[in-house]
Amino acid sequence: MAFDPKEQRRIFGRFATGVTIVSTLAGNETWGMTANAVTSLSLDPPLILVAVVRDTSTDGYLKTSRCFAVSILAADQRDLSTRFSGPGPRDFSDLNTKTAVTGCPILVDAIGWVDCRVVEIHSGGDHEIYLGEILAGDTHDHDKKPLLFYSGKYSQLAD
Numbered sequence: 307m308a309f310d311p312k313e314q315r316r317i318f319g320r321f322a323t324g325v326t327i328v329s330t331l332a333g334n335e336t337w338g339m340t341a342n343a344v345t346s347l348s349l350d351p352p353l354i355l356v357a358v359v360r361d362t363s364t365d366g367y368l369k370t371s372r373c374f375a376v377s378i379l380a381a382d383q384r385d386l387s388t389r390f391s392g393p394g395p396r397d398f399s400d401l402n403t404k405t406a407v408t409g410c411p412i413l414v415d416a417i418g419w420v421d422c423r424v425v426e427i428h429s430g431g432d433h434e435i436y437l438g439e440i441l442a443g444d445t446h447d448h449d450k451k452p453l454l455f456y457s458g459k460y461s462q463l464a465d
Contacts, residue, residue: 322456325379325387328356328364329398329411332371336398336411339364340391342455343433344376352440354420357433363396365434372424373408374438377416380450381462386413387453406442417452418445 323342330337343357356374358365368374379387390396403411406421413419422438429435454461 319457322454322461325453325455325460327377327379327386327390327413327416328358328374329377329413330364330367330371330374331409331411332367335367337364337367337396338390338398338411339396340387341376347437353425354422354438354440356436356438357430358436360429360432360434368424368434368436369427371410373410373422374424374436375406375408375410375412375419375421376438377413378418378445379413379453380415380417381453382450383413383415383453384460387460408441417448417450419443 324344326341326344327338328341328344339358341356341358345355347353347355354376356376358368398411401411402414404414406412408421408423410421412421420438420440420443422440424436425439426437427434428437451463454463
């Protein structure tokens, strides 16, 4: 008997995660999505993984572009998380961004970011797992707290 997906969601909802925006550039078109299935994987070589629902727009853009950036959101950037998680604009034309190596948009006000090229794609059930080699990255604004997701809602660290 397969494990109930609702029960899995309930259990892992108790695992607090950070909130990021994964962005890419395919041709001249930018695209972004809110993601918390992001993990630092390896230091040597520097790798991260990002899980993306299979056959979505984001999956298609990443397969085309073969690159992505991850911007780690601060607690005061909840509006960006909401914007990139639902219907509505998925481009970055009205946001303060910069680029590094790949040309993917990076949110200037993020508390940290990495710029990656896709080195492998693995099947993971109803998701694709993108392994990205980190080509550049930085962190700043150390006084800001991260935006967290816990038990199905946004949360933040206490003082």
